Amino acid sequence: MTREQISAMFTRREEAFNAKDSAALAADYADDAVIDSPTVGLHQGPDAARQAYDVIFHAFADNTRRTEALVIEGDRVAQVMTIEGTNLGGLMGLPPSGKHFRVPAVFLYDLRGDQIVRERRIYDFTGMLVQIGVLKARPA
Amino acid sequence: MTRDEIVDLFDRRMNAFNDHDVESFAETYTEDAVVESPLGGTHQGRAAITAVAAAFLSALSDATFSQDALIIDGDQVVEVVTMSGTDNGGFMGMAPSGRPAQLPMVVVCRVADGLIAHERRIYDFTGMLVQIGVLKAKPA
Numbered sequence: 435m436t437r438e439q440i441s442a443m444f445t446r447r448e449e450a451f452n453a454k455d456s457a458a459l460a461a462d463y464a465d466d467a468v469i470d471s472p473t474v475g476l477h478q479g480p481d482a483a484r485q486a487y488d489v490i491f492h493a494f495a496d497n498t499r500r501t502e503a504l505v506i507e508g509d510r511v512a513q514v515m516t517i518e519g520t521n522l523g524g525l526m527g528l529p530p531s532g533k534h535f536r537v538p539a540v541f542l543y544d545l546r547g548d549q550i551v552r553e554r555r556i557y558d559f560t561g562m563l564v565q566i567g568v569l570k571a572r573p574a
Numbered sequence: 575m576t577r578d579e580i581v582d583l584f585d586r587r588m589n590a591f592n593d594h595d596v597e598s599f600a601e602t603y604t605e606d607a608v609v610e611s612p613l614g615g616t617h618q619g620r621a622a623i624t625a626v627a628a629a630f631l632s633a634l635s636d637a638t639f640s641q642d643a644l645i646i647d648g649d650q651v652v653e654v655v656t657m658s659g660t661d662n663g664g665f666m667g668m669a670p671s672g673r674p675a676q677l678p679m680v681v682v683c684r685v686a687d688g689l690i691a692h693e694r695r696i697y698d699f700t701g702m703l704v705q706i707g708v709l710k711a712k713p714a
Binding site: 511559 | 612643645646647650651652654668671678679680682694696697698699700701703704707708709710711712713714
């Protein structure tokens with residue numbers, strides 16, 4: 435894909451995420467795509483991707499991403515963004531806390547043609563769990 | 575900067591860190607570089623960058639980085655590393671826990687004049703504090 439096509443793809447994906455359209459998001463993954471997510475674990479392929487997005491959207495019905503930078507080199511992309519949401523639906527078997535989180539994040543992608551073949555998500559996951567009240571942290 | 579010059583800059587930065595040579599590490603930044611760090615907050619200039627790196631290495635005195643990816647897009651650079659280290663010096667005023675930590679870290683940089691002018695560090699900082707025992711986390 436050209437740089438313009440990659441930019442357009444990620445603009446479309448952010449709109450799909452903010453619209454909670456898990457089917458549109460999942461359609462961008464190759465069948466052998468591997469997604470490494472702190473929140474939902476390692477999963478593979480579009481069907482698992484769709485289920486994982488549904489878990490996230492159930493937990494955080496107001497979840498949004500705001501891309502701050504898209505760093506593109508060939509078929510590799512780093513998406514720098516802020517993610518925020520409120521724990522309105524419960525996560526990890528726990529009831530909803532109603533608490534809000536906001537974290538900076540970097541998602542790293544390897545593309546093949548117009549599909550994602552690898553995605554790695556890096557952010558302060560433990561801090562997010564503390565913000566939404568799933569974990570309590572105190573000085574040791 | 576050419577791609578090769580940027581690759582060389584980040585090699586020098588990583589080698590300086592792994593040699594625990596904080597002065598050489600700081601010399602890979604511009605005089606007025608701004609760094610946004612979960613540990614050191616937003617700090618500016620080589621003296622502050624040296625001090626934050628020294629504080630990190632006094633706590634995790636065997637800390638090393640290994641590079642997983644370097645994505646270069648004009649003057650924007652994203653480096654993904656794995657940090658490994660042991661809390662054998664005490665972190666944030668605490669006694670050393672002797673516990674190891676290993677985690678992915680991302681730095682999002684802008685380069686100028688052959689050096690790093692701005693850097694933003696994104697990683698599971700809270701998770702690192704839990705791994706080395708500075709924080710205790712339990713289900714809420």
